[in-house]
Amino acid sequence: MTASDVKTDLHFYLQSARDALLWKLEGLSEYDIRRPLTPTGTNLLGLVKHVASVELGYLGDTFGRPSGEPLPWLDDGAESNADMWATADESRKYIVELYRRAWVHADATIDALALDTTGRVPWWPNGRDEVTLHHAVVRVIADTHRHAGHADILRELIDGAVGMNEGNDSMPPGDSAWWENHRSRLERVAQEASHDA
Secondary structure (H helix, E strand, O other): OOHHHHHHHHHHHHHHHHHHHHHOOOOOOHHHHHOOOOOOOOOHHHHHHHHHHHHHHHOOHHHOOOOOOOOHHHOOOOOOOHHHOOOOOOOHHHHHHHHHHHHHHHHHHHHHOOOOOEEEOOOOOOOOOEEEHHHHHHHHHHHHHHHHHHHHHHHHHHHOOOOOEOOEOOOOOOOHHHHHHHHHHHHHHHHHHHHHO
């Protein structure tokens, strides 16, 4: 496999995760994309803000290619976890456009550099901060797919929508009654297992 083939594969999986994550915002209200749905505050728009920051860091700053995008939520003294939620002043449009600009910047880094190019991750400990572009891209793909999975669960909790994209829900066929029966069965199995333990 040539380096360009490897880059093509990496880009395909990165872009599929990006698209899946943004699809989770479609058709939802401002409230629904921002509301915390877990005890730790995980929310859809915050996930997008986070992965935009991750791409700009790992596939920009790490390789001496700063984007110039202001990311005040990552500044020294910024509130802890500020990259995981959007303030009322940070609109959906702003966060989505930031993410799309991050894609362009990250893709330019991937295109411009060999996969064995070494960079330094500014927030990793000195002496353990070296990483290849290949490693950084795989790390970003893994992180983005992980958060797309989080988003899939959040979206299902909001309105029942599931899947990778509009044309691929990756679910077996079944109407709402089938799914309710399936869920009830799993609940019974869980209760039985807990009694047997």
